[in-house]
Amino acid sequence: MSKNAIEVKNLTKKYDGFLLDNISFDIPEGSIVGFIGENGAGKSTTIKAILGLVPADQGEITVLEQKIAGETADKKSNEKWREQISVVFDECNFSNELKIRNINSFMKNIYRTWNENVFMEYTQKFSLPVDKKVKDFSKGMKMKLSIAVALSHDSRLLILDEATSGLDPVVRNEILDIFREYVVDEHRTIFLSSHITSDIEKIADYILLIHQGKILLMESKDTLIYEYGMVKCSKEQAESIPEKIVIGREDTEFGSSVLVKDKESLKDSGFFDRQTGEGIKPVIDRVDIEEILLYIVKHR
Numbered sequence: 516m517s518k519n520a521i522e523v524k525n526l527t528k529k530y531d532g533f534l535l536d537n538i539s540f541d542i543p544e545g546s547i548v549g550f551i552g553e554n555g556a557g558k559s560t561t562i563k564a565i566l567g568l569v570p571a572d573q574g575e576i577t578v579l580e581q582k583i584a585g586e587t588a589d590k591k592s593n594e595k596w597r598e599q600i601s602v603v604f605d606e607c608n609f610s611n612e613l614k615i616r617n618i619n620s621f622m623k624n625i626y627r628t629w630n631e632n633v634f635m636e637y638t639q640k641f642s643l644p645v646d647k648k649v650k651d652f653s654k655g656m657k658m659k660l661s662i663a664v665a666l667s668h669d670s671r672l673l674i675l676d677e678a679t680s681g682l683d684p685v686v687r688n689e690i691l692d693i694f695r696e697y698v699v700d701e702h703r704t705i706f707l708s709s710h711i712t713s714d715i716e717k718i719a720d721y722i723l724l725i726h727q728g729k730i731l732l733m734e735s736k737d738t739l740i741y742e743y744g745m746v747k748c749s750k751e752q753a754e755s756i757p758e759k760i761v762i763g764r765e766d767t768e769f770g771s772s773v774l775v776k777d778k779e780s781l782k783d784s785g786f787f788d789r790q791t792g793e794g795i796k797p798v799i800d801r802v803d804i805e806e807i808l809l810y811i812v813k814h815r
Contacts, residue, residue: 517543517544517545518543518544519541519544519577520543520544520578520579520671520706521540521542521576521672521706522575523538523540523561523565523574524539524575524576525537525539525573526538526539526561526573526574526575527573528560528564528569528571528572529572530560533555533560535557535560535564538561538725539730540723542704542706542721543704543720543721544701544704545698545700545702545704546704546705546720546721547695547698547704547705547718547719547720548705548719548721548722548723549709549714549715549719549721549723549736550562550725551709551710551712551715551723551724551725551804551808552724552725553710553726554710556725556726557725557727557728558677558725559676559708561725562674562706562708564584565578565583565674565706567583570584578600578672579672581596598626598628599671599672600670600671600674601664601665601668601670601672601674602665602673602674603658603665603673603674603675603678604676604677604678605676605678605680607649607652607658607661608661609657609660609661610649611649611650612648613649614646614647614648615638615643615644615660619631622634622664622667622668626668628668630667630669633666634663634664634667637659637662637663637666637667641656641660641662641663643659643660644656654681655682655683658679658682658686658690659686659690661678662678662690662693666697671704672703672705672706673694673697673703673705673706674706674708675705675706675708675709676708677708677709677710678707679691679709680711687711691717694707695718712803712805712808713805716736716803716804716805719736720735720736721734721736722734722736722804724808724811724812726815731811731815732808732811736804740801740802742776742777742778742779743762743774743775743776743777743778743802743807744774744778744781744799744801744802745772745774745775745799745800745801745802745806746771746774746775746778746797746798747770747771747772747795747797747798747799747800748770748771748773748795748797749770749771749795749797750766750770750771752771752795752797753766753770753771753773755786755789756773756775756786757784760775760776760777761774762774762775762776762807763813763814764814774802774814775799778799787799
């Protein structure tokens with residue numbers, strides 16, 4: 516029976532002007548889950564609640580089988596489980612005056628599972644200068660340093676909050692490759708918050724969409740890519756598409772674009788065979804993750 520690395524049930528957190536509204540989702544162990552939403556949608560608040568950095572107003576949170584929020588949370592639990600979590604934010608949090616060797620010594624005293632050899636291998640792989648201080652690192656180098664640290668203490672769960680934002684495509688691809696290697700061990704999990712949908716599309720197994728504090732979608736990436744489709748047709752033809760598979764529709768003076776969530780069932784229904792008269796011949800195109808998410812948000 517498969518486990519969940521993270522379980523969130525009915526999580527609510529209220530601030531002035533914002534409400535994380537009774538959200539629920541599971542993150543399967545051994546997967547990469549892309550957490551997507553516009554700025555201010557609630558991604559960072561959700562992650563902080565999962566990490567115990569902000570208290571939940573209500574709801575339950577379980578991380579690596581440890582109940583950390585809710586009525587049954589174990590307030591006196593052994594904190595060893597926290598060592599199995601690595602977190603990378605969009606800013607490097609190491610002192611500007613530190614060098615690689617200082618960080619290595621520092622981390623030895625924090626994590627009992629710290630692996631100096633693994634850390635040094637990552638610093639070499641990322642071409643990080645051992646004789647420079649953090650203040651002299653580029654943004655890309657600082658992010659590589661944070662990730663090298665995160666991957667060097669035998670963690671089971673890697674949480675990243677906009678960690679690849681602001682990096683050039685070459686650096687991002689290099690880091691995404693590292694993430695793929697990380698989850699080869701099926702007991703390791705990545706929860707990746709990002710607004711860069713192309714990164715999510717490359718590596719995620721599942722897509723989690725949050726909008727204005729509400730979860731709108733939790734779906735496998737393959738389902739979104741291979742089962743969803745965009746039908747281009749006339750307005751009249753669009754009316755005959757079964758409503759139950761329609762995600763959203765855009766009408767223009769030239770015709771309609773209809774996002775459907777089951778293009779095979781539409782084909783099997785004979786929809787395309789019936790459109791044999793004069794006028795627009797309907798077609799169905801593949802859609803990318805960004806296009807799907809925009810339609811879901813717009814037509815929710």
